[in-house]
Amino acid sequence: MKKNSQKFKFNSVPNMGRGGILHTDFWWSMLPEFERINERLLKEIADHKAEVPETDKFSNPGCWRGYREYQDWHYIRDFVIHKLKLVHKHYIGIGAPCASLEDMPHDKFDFELWTNVNDPGSSNIIHTHSKWHWSGVYYVQGRDTGKIGFYSGPYLNQQIVKGLPFGQSFTVEPVDGLLLLFPSYLLHEVLVNSSSKQRINLVFNIKIDF
Numbered sequence: 667m668k669k670n671s672q673k674f675k676f677n678s679v680p681n682m683g684r685g686g687i688l689h690t691d692f693w694w695s696m697l698p699e700f701e702r703i704n705e706r707l708l709k710e711i712a713d714h715k716a717e718v719p720e721t722d723k724f725s726n727p728g729c730w731r732g733y734r735e736y737q738d739w740h741y742i743r744d745f746v747i748h749k750l751k752l753v754h755k756h757y758i759g760i761g762a763p764c765a766s767l768e769d770m771p772h773d774k775f776d777f778e779l780w781t782n783v784n785d786p787g788s789s790n791i792i793h794t795h796s797k798w799h800w801s802g803v804y805y806v807q808g809r810d811t812g813k814i815g816f817y818s819g820p821y822l823n824q825q826i827v828k829g830l831p832f833g834q835s836f837t838v839e840p841v842d843g844l845l846l847l848f849p850s851y852l853l854h855e856v857l858v859n860s861s862s863k864q865r866i867n868l869v870f871n872i873k874i875d876f
């Protein structure tokens with residue numbers, strides 16, 4: 667007797683469709699000429715911190731925050747916009763419901779920028795940057811200063827089993843010159859800086875005026 671499955675000709679059915687729910691990615695890239703840029707940034711950030719040593723109430727213990735645009739910020743900003751245009755193009759290419767950024771002028775990208783200088787032993791508790799479109803971090807001094815972990819809500823609620831392509835967690839080991847981009851709703855935390863040097867990065871939120 668034939669097995670049940672042999673009654674069906676599965677290959678004759680139309681291609682599958684896909685609805686994008688819960689799938690989230692973060693993206694990374696290395697900033698071109700980051701060595702030269704970071705050397706300048708380190709000096710400017712040190713001067714900034716010396717001028718404005720007090721931090722704000724949102725900071726985690728051992729973490730200094732400053733608000734200033736540095737000399738090379740526009741170079742980094744343009745690189746981020748360039749990458750975001752490619753990211754959106756990718757999702758349009760795979761049929762995801764995503765708006766094109768191709769012809770979007772740079773002034774339609776509204777950035778909120780701040781600088782973090784996190785001392786050895788410090789960390790950043792789990793949080794999101796919600797109400798923005800994209801968020802990102804650029805590492806001026808990142809190597810060995812603690813991983814950043816990204817989590818889905820279902821993962822934190824222990825609803826995700828091993829083997830599924832969605833809903834998992836990812837950790838990234840930062841290096842100098844690394845740029846990470848992620849949707850602002852994505853939960854993340856920064857693990858303890860167990861090195862003897864400061865973790866120094868630029869963090870930003872982006873709202874796109876669609």
Ligand SMILES: [Fe+2]
Pocket residue numbers: 793794795854
């Ligand atoms: Fe964050």
